[in-house]
Amino acid sequence: MTRNALSQAVRYGALMMAAGASMAAGVAQAQDSKGTIDLAYVEWASEVASTNVVRAVLEQEGYTVKMSSLSAAVMWQAVGTGDADAIVAAWLPTTHGDYLKQVQDSVEDLGPNLEGTKLGLVVPSYVDISSIDELNSHADEFNDQIVGIDPGAGLMAQTEDAIKEYGIDDLTLQSSSGAAMTSALGNAIENKEPIVVTGWTPHWMFARWDLKYLDDPKKAYGDAEEIDTVVHKGLKDEMPQAYKILDNFHWTPEQMGEVMLMNQKDGTDPYENAKKWVAEHPDVVAKWTDGTDS
Structure with a gap:
């Protein structure tokens, strides 16, 4: 074999090895991927905080997360049709009660993620x-x-x-x-x-x-409510680990307040703030992810 031919053979072998490594990495990445979760929310300070925190936790656990900011009516419609997998922004039983009635056959209410x-x-x-x-x-x-x-x-x-x-x-x-x-x-x-x-x-x-x-002696606004997590029916079977994390998600108004105040600082990004909060509260996050390994 000539020197030129040997050089070409070496280069070809290197390219094939690189291609094989790239393919193997792609296969490994596909195997590691746990899927995409679509989260819908309303552009309220509380819901911006909670949805970004849930996103950060789900991503930490290996999911790709998409977030959609919608009006309340469209948010509920999205989780009802399955265009969104979940919301952590359901104010119940009164504020969003009518929206829930419209989609109750196609969603599952996982209960409160915040009370008071x-x-x-x-x-x-x-x-x-x-x-x-x-x-x-x-x-x-x-x-x-x-x-x-x-x-x-x-x-x-x-x-x-x-x-x-x-x-x-x-x-x-x-x-x-x-x-x-x-x-x-x-x-x-x-x-x-x-x-x-x-x-x-x-x-x-x-x-x-x-x-x-202002005092509400006629109870026009009802009694105290809770914020629930609601998912599209079928998520439990499709993504049991993500479902469990969403089901476990629960925090206090004080914890939510910490994130909301972080988000009020000029030039801050709610997503980056959520990741920072999640990193600084491993014990809280562990309660949401504990026992969810699939």
Whole structure:
């Protein structure tokens, strides 16, 4: 064999070895892959925090995770049709109760991932009134409006019902978004002006500002709720380990609040914050992943 032929043979052999190694790596990667999980959520501070944390945990366990930010109605439709595998953003039994009824035959409610929630009308602590039934007589102070969030949110529908229940004729519910609502609240507090907004717990705004819920003697907003994890039926059979992690996922309002406050810092990424929180709380995460090896 000539020197040139030998050189070509060596190069060919190297290429074949590289190709074989690449193919083997691809096969190994395919074998290691546990599949893709689609998570849907609403663009609320609490749901941004929880969904990113669940994403970080599932990815840590070997899954590919896709997240879709949707309105509440579309989020529920997605998990009902199977376009989304799961949501950790189901406010029940009241706020999202009607949405659940529409898809209940095609989903499975895994129960609460967070308890101790609350919804209602919120004002800065310096505002003189203390009850929803005082709003009408103080409408001028609030510029005749209640600052709301996105129009598809269950909280907005409940607020419309509360307005009817209390006969609030002098204030109008203004749709906006969660971010716009907290921006308006922050501006009002900076100038010590009266403002009333639609609010919920857990939310980072209670850690940042001194706020209070207006009393709801008629229980228009119902009693305390919980945030549930809901999955599309069939996920348990298709991805039992991911299902178990989602079923085990449960944390406290204080833990969620830590992540929400991290997300409020300028220039931060909720996904990176979630990964940081997960890395710093291995004992908590272990309770979600324990016994899920397949």
